[in-house]
Amino acid sequence: MNLLLLAPEEISDRSTARLLRSDRRAVHICQVLKLQPGDNLKVGVIGGNMGVARYEVASPDSLTFSLVLDQSPPPPLDLTLIVGLPRPKTMRRVIQSIAALGVKDLILLNTYKVEKSYWQSPWLQAETLHEQCLLGLEQAMDTAVPRIRQFKLFKPFVEDTLPEVLHHRSGWFAHPKAEHGIPSDAERLVLAIGPEGGFTPYEVGKLTEAGMQGFHLGPRILRVETVIPSLVGRLFL
Amino acid sequence: MNLLLLAPEEISDRSTARLLRSDRRAVHICQVLKLQPGDNLKVGVIGGNMGVARYEVASPDSLTFSLVLDQSPPPPLDLTLIVGLPRPKTMRRVIQSIAALGVKDLILLNTYKVEKSYWQSPWLQAETLHEQCLLGLEQAMDTAVPRIRQFKLFKPFVEDTLPEVLHHRSGWFAHPKAEHGIPSDAERLVLAIGPEGGFTPYEVGKLTEAGMQGFHLGPRILRVETVIPSLVGRLFL
Numbered sequence: 001m002n003l004l005l006l007a008p009e010e011i012s013d014r015s016t017a018r019l020l021r022s023d024r025r026a027v028h029i030c031q032v033l034k035l036q037p038g039d040n041l042k043v044g045v046i047g048g049n050m051g052v053a054r055y056e057v058a059s060p061d062s063l064t065f066s067l068v069l070d071q072s073p074p075p076p077l078d079l080t081l082i083v084g085l086p087r088p089k090t091m092r093r094v095i096q097s098i099a100a101l102g103v104k105d106l107i108l109l110n111t112y113k114v115e116k117s118y119w120q121s122p123w124l125q126a127e128t129l130h131e132q133c134l135l136g137l138e139q140a141m142d143t144a145v146p147r148i149r150q151f152k153l154f155k156p157f158v159e160d161t162l163p164e165v166l167h168h169r170s171g172w173f174a175h176p177k178a179e180h181g182i183p184s185d186a187e188r189l190v191l192a193i194g195p196e197g198g199f200t201p202y203e204v205g206k207l208t209e210a211g212m213q214g215f216h217l218g219p220r221i222l223r224v225e226t227v228i229p230s231l232v233g234r235l236f237l
Numbered sequence: 238m239n240l241l242l243l244a245p246e247e248i249s250d251r252s253t254a255r256l257l258r259s260d261r262r263a264v265h266i267c268q269v270l271k272l273q274p275g276d277n278l279k280v281g282v283i284g285g286n287m288g289v290a291r292y293e294v295a296s297p298d299s300l301t302f303s304l305v306l307d308q309s310p311p312p313p314l315d316l317t318l319i320v321g322l323p324r325p326k327t328m329r330r331v332i333q334s335i336a337a338l339g340v341k342d343l344i345l346l347n348t349y350k351v352e353k354s355y356w357q358s359p360w361l362q363a364e365t366l367h368e369q370c371l372l373g374l375e376q377a378m379d380t381a382v383p384r385i386r387q388f389k390l391f392k393p394f395v396e397d398t399l400p401e402v403l404h405h406r407s408g409w410f411a412h413p414k415a416e417h418g419i420p421s422d423a424e425r426l427v428l429a430i431g432p433e434g435g436f437t438p439y440e441v442g443k444l445t446e447a448g449m450q451g452f453h454l455g456p457r458i459l460r461v462e463t464v465i466p467s468l469v470g471r472l473f474l
Contacts (some may be wrong), residue, residue, distance in 0.1 A: 229463045229465075
């Protein structure tokens with residue numbers, strides 16, 4: 001936790017916040033960061049500014065902070081990321097990592113090679129996804145929560161939603177057999193990454209029909225949790 | 238497992254390999270890939286060539302393959318990566334991911350902010366590290382096992398070993414306060430990434446004294462398991 005991330009409703013009079021001692025963030029501040037009254041830490045408001053929180057008062061049941069919120073969060077990536085739904089055991093890490101990397105628009109998509117049971121994962125509940133995003137933002141020091149959408153049907157997504165996603169944007173899907181390398185332009189980008197095993201020829205056809213182009217990542221086949229930071233690093237770092 | 242990776246001693250007459258049915262790879266071939274005699278799969282020899290294995294014979298206790306090994310593995314990255322020893326629970330993923338990304342020279346380093354207990358991790362045993370490397374290579378389709386060295390003392394490493402590591406190479410360490418951005422040249426590179434919390438001022442001084450330069454990664458603070466693929470993507474993809 002490099003940033004104390006507060007919900008707007010946790011702030012009173014625009015400059016004071018109080019955390020119960022049982023709150024996860026308060027526990028971290030006391031037990032890991034070992035801060036004392038008088039110490040400062042970085043703070044941010046979900047969806048808003050960042051700045052400095054001064055730890056003012058420690059009472060038996062809470063910690064009180066005074067806030068100066070005068071800094072903008074880092075700029076968002078100009079990217080919509082479409083990902084074949086990852087295995088449940090990697091979901092937590094994938095969500096935290098996309099939030100940390102600055103991805104603000106994520107689409108979790110069903111494809112032929114996504115195991116149907118993955119859609120039952122408790123990690124897909126809105127509240128859980130939101131929590132994982134907050135952990136990523138606290139790590140990276142950012143306040144803007146990614147929008148995450150889930151599409152459980154490939155064809156209706158590609159036919160009805162994708163055209164709108166691609167509007168005035170350049171769309172690319174990762175495909176080992178594509179001839180084109182990684183796109184060089186990092187503006188107004190839509191990137192689609194298949195599940196393990198990739199997109200089927202039918203899916204490649206549908207994505208192409210919708211106006212997307214294939215690109216390959218070189219000779220190595222990387223897991224989705226490695227591909228995402230590699231591509232973001234390649235395009236946006 | 239996208240590649241059946243064999244040890245040289247598992248190959249007889251340069252073109253035949255037999256796996257016991259209890260072998261992890263044989264289980265994967267039968268139960269996940271669901272291959273049958275007559276099917277082909279990608280194969281590689283540790284430290285050697287890649288090619289095609291034809292699944293020839295299934296006996297009650299083993300599978301036999303005939304091999305054509307006429308392809309080179311993907312080119313290695315021209316990079317020595319120095320990493321502050323990661324938390325044990327991320328070690329497995331970090332090792333698999335560096336192997337998958339094509340890093341061939343990894344140095345695990347103690348620094349002030351590495352918890353001393355991390356050095357007790359069973360993940361640091363040579364055999365375990367080797368196994369995790371093989372999993373990464375099987376995923377990425379590569380055969381060259383990374384060299385992994387461990388240095389438990391920062392000062393002797395920097396004074397006695399680092400000069401040799403940096404010989405005719407360009408050395409950089411990640412540091413949020415550095416003014417320089419990510420190096421643009423991906424040749425003969427040495428990159429050092431600190432542990433959570435980064436390098437101390439003393440460590441920054443020692444690395445600088447040894448001839449390395451600091452670089453920053455932008456406004457976001459990323460975990461080591463996210464930084465590594467991001468940087469490799471930025472520099473080598």
